[in-house]
Amino acid sequence: MIFALATKEGRLVAFASAADATSRCREAGAREALWLFFSDDGSPLEARFAPPTKGRKSKAASGSYILQRALSGLWLQERLAQVKQVEGCGPASVAELVELLKINRGKRAAAGL
Numbered sequence: 001m002i003f004a005l006a007t008k009e010g011r012l013v014a015f016a017s018a019a020d021a022t023s024r025c026r027e028a029g030a031r032e033a034l035w036l037f038f039s040d041d042g043s044p045l046e047a048r049f050a051p052p053t054k055g056r057k058s059k060a061a062s063g064s065y066i067l068q069r070a071l072s073g074l075w076l077q078e079r080l081a082q083v084k085q086v087e088g089c090g091p092a093s094v095a096e097l098v099e100l101l102k103i104n105r106g107k108r109a110a111a112g113l
Helices: 018-024 027-031 076-082 094-110
Strands: 002-006 011-015 035-038 044-049 065-069 085-088
Touching: 002 018, 002 076, 011 018, 018 065, 027 035, 027 044, 076 094, 085 094
Parallel strands: 011 085
Antiparallel strands: 002 011, 002 035, 035 044, 044 065
C-alpha cells in the first residue's frame, strides 16, 4: 500500500501499489510537492523523475516518475495533523490510519528494515 497526501486539501489517498499512485497523481503535482508519498509503514517516499529526452517538451509525459524510499523527510505519523480526510483502498478514518501505521511499522521493525 502507498499513501499519497494532497498537501493543499489534506486528503490522504491509499493506493494498492506505487504504479497506481503514480498513474493517478499527476507528475506536475508530484514535482511541486502538491502530493507527498509514504510507504505502508508511513516512511517517506520520494518521486524520481525520468530525465527529459531530446525532442520532448520540457515537461516529461505524465506518469514518468517512480517512487523510492527517501533518505530523509517527515514520516506520515509526523504529518497526521495535516490529514483532514482519508480515502482509497485502506483505512477509512485517521484513527484507523494510526492503527494501521503502528502495525506496519512493527512488521518492518521485526524484519530488521
